[in-house]
Amino acid sequence: MRGEALMPMMPVTDSMFLLIETREHPMHVGGLQLFTPPEGAGPDHLRTLREDLLRNTDVRPLFRQRPARPVNTMGYLGWAEDDALDLDYHFRHSALPRPGRIRELLELTSRWHSTLLDRHRPLWEVHLVEGLNDGRFAMYSKVHHALLDGVSALRHLQSILSEDPAELSCPPPWGSRRPQPAGRRVPTSRSALLQGTTRVVRQLAGMAPAAVKIASEALREQRxxxxxxxxxxxxxxxxxxxxxxxxxxxxxxxxxxxxxxxxxxxxxxxxxxxxxxxxxxxxxxxxxxxxxxxxxxxxxxxxxxxxxxxxxxxxxxxxxxxxxxxxxxxxxxxxxxxxxxxxxxxxxxxxxxxxxxxxxxxxxxxxxxxxxxxxxxxxxxxxxxxxxxxxxxxxxxxxxxxxxxxxxxxxxxxxxxxxxxxxxxxxxxxxxxxxxxxxxxxxxxxxxxxxxxxxxxxxxxx
Missing domain, CATH: 3.30.559.30 (Nonribosomal peptide synthetase, condensation domain)
Incomplete structure (x- = not known):
């Protein structure tokens, strides 16, 4: 059995993305990045880069999360932490068929974006792609919408990049520039939960005047x-x-x-x-x-x-x-x-x-x-x-x-x-x-x- 540790309950928005997912409706966001290799990079640059990055096992807790076993047929209520994360499975190396045009790259991306993520593992994949005829390489990544929305995913990508072309110690896609906590996440305290609940109730009470504003805009002003x-x-x-x-x-x-x-x-x-x-x-x-x-x-x-x-x-x-x-x-x-x-x-x-x-x-x-x-x-x-x-x-x-x-x-x-x-x-x-x-x-x-x-x-x- 794969190792796992229990984590806090899953927010409703996250669980909904898992609940509505089917084969016809994969619920992951993705991205294709194009890179020009550094000057002097040889034919083994991408293979060497991947091998070096795989040695970095400092993983953001987010990328260790996978859905805990569903409590019933309605879906998942919690996350589990995967203690046996197989980075070699999640971080893959591929090559384009000839002639290696952008057209072939987009076709390959289309196929990857069509397939479901494995819910028995943390819900993400990264593919390094070589073989472009102009000498560049690509990286396609996808992560389940239950983990990140599109804004979050792009912010994470930016966090591992650098403005300095000479920096050769950028984190891998699953990493972070911030030190990761050694211990597991703990459930929110009772007082914090009470404060959060009070805030939600207060905002829900404000929905009545908000509804009046919406009705005024939509019905009276018809705008x-x-x-x-x-x-x-x-x-x-x-x-x-x-x-x-x-x-x-x-x-x-x-x-x-x-x-x-x-x-x-x-x-x-x-x-x-x-x-x-x-x-x-x-x-x-x-x-x-x-x-x-x-x-x-x-x-x-x-x-x-x-x-x-x-x-x-x-x-x-x-x-x-x-x-x-x-x-x-x-x-x-x-x-x-x-x-x-x-x-x-x-x-x-x-x-x-x-x-x-x-x-x-x-x-x-x-x-x-x-x-x-x-x-x-x-x-x-x-x-x-x-x-x-x-x-x-x-x-x-x-x-x-x-x-x-x-x-x-x-x-x-x-x-x-x-x-x-x-x-x-x-x-x-x-x-x-x-x-x-x-x-x-x-x-x-x-x-x-x-x-x-x-x-x-x-x-x-x-």
Whole structure:
């Protein structure tokens, strides 16, 4: 029997990600990173790097966690610590088939992102990939959403990188720059639990005035985008377990210039870029609805002053009118900017718990998506998830290798066959597009449409 030690109870948000996971719905977040090897690296560089990193057994407690045995058929309530962690299993070395193009790398990433993580082990994998024809190497990693959300995962990645190309002692993907506690985590004290419960009760009592604010925005002023207002599209269908993944980078300066010229935020410009691409893609598929698409936009609830190691899930959900019914890119941008501004203004008036509850209302219809016939017979709560995750603002390195790209790979659910997630990386914006292999044909065409949409926004705001 594998060694294990009991750990504190699992938060409800974490257990839900385990409960809803099926073969068709893997619930892990992932990422593909591209690196330029350090100068003078030989053909054995990657093998040697992996061997050196495997000697580092100082593992963040998070990466030792695996689900404890379920208490009943409803799911898991606790984590267990794996005392027999097999790093050689979790940290793998692979090579691309010839000719070693990005195309082969993305196809391999698509396959890895389609498979479930083993619940008998800690819920993460990392793959080092050699064989790219331009001499670079890649790293694909995935971790279960019950352990980390996308923001947490990217923050952890940044924590093992360095701004110094000469630093050759960066931690491995399971490591940390902070000393790890020798002892196991202990349950929270009774007084701390009481304080936390009191705080939750106080915030729940504030839901009544919060509900009045929401009702005023949504009903009286008719400005807030609500769930189940989205049109049905080819993207809102039951999905299979196989994935396609596409990725590309664009200069951040181009988005910044459009934002300055239009008075919109950079994130609004990015949403308008995605809206233009979705409009062109659906026209190409002869599937553009008359009503505008609605995007769910995750919003991090972490404090900007929170510099601790990232863990868990702390994400709210805004709904945004994408204006895809409009042919003019400037008009689409104005609609998106107004929709996001209204949602953010409401969020500023709510407590973090109230924001979570409002967000839960926005995504609640997804909970019924596994019910047979539900997706095909009800309007989607929204059409797509578009997420902008903060990344490094400067050129970063990992053990001397330059980080060229960070391409997020995300979760899909029944009724949500497409996801666009991006991050800033130095002077670039790196887009990762995840789609259901069965439901989203010619996924790579979205990259062309994103490029076209960006150029159209530049022309419209000059």
């Amino acid at each position: 807030l985008t609500l769930p189940l207002q989205a049109p049905r599209t080819m993207l809102n269908v039951p999905i299979g377990g196989a994935r396609r993944f596409a990725a590309q980078s664009w200069p951040l300066a181009r988005v910044r210039d459009i934002a300055t010229a239009s008075g919109a935020s950079r994130n609004d410009v990015i949403l308008a870029m995605c809206a233009g691409a979705l409009r062109d893609y659906l026209i190409e598929q002869r599937s553009l609805p008359d009503s505008p698409l609605v995007a769910m936009v995750p919003v991090s609830l972490r404090s900007r002053t929170d510099h601790g190691e990232a863990h868990g899930n702390q994400v709210g959900a805004l709904l945004c009118d994408l204006g895809t019914n409009l042919s003019d890119p400037a008009e689409r941008l104005a609609v998106i900017s107004r929709s996001m501004s209204d949602g953010k203004r409401l969020f500023r008036q709510l407590s973090p718990l109230q924001i979570l509850l409002l967000s839960a209302m926005n995504v609640a219809p997804l909970a019924a998506s596994p019910v047979p016939g539900f997706v095909n017979n009800t309007p989607p709560p929204f059409n797509i998830v578009i997420s902008n995750v903060p990344g490094p603002s400067r050129r970063m390195y990992w053990n001397g290798a330059g980080l060229d790209g960070i391409y997020p790979a995300s979760v899909l659910l029944d009724g949500q066959a497409l996801n666009i997630t991006l991050t800033n990386n130095g002077d670039n914006l790196d887009f990762g597009i995840t789609g259901c292999r069965r439901s989203v044909p010619h996924l790579q065409r979205l990259l062309i449409h994103l490029d076209t949409a960006l150029a159209e926004l530049e022309s419209a705001t000059r």
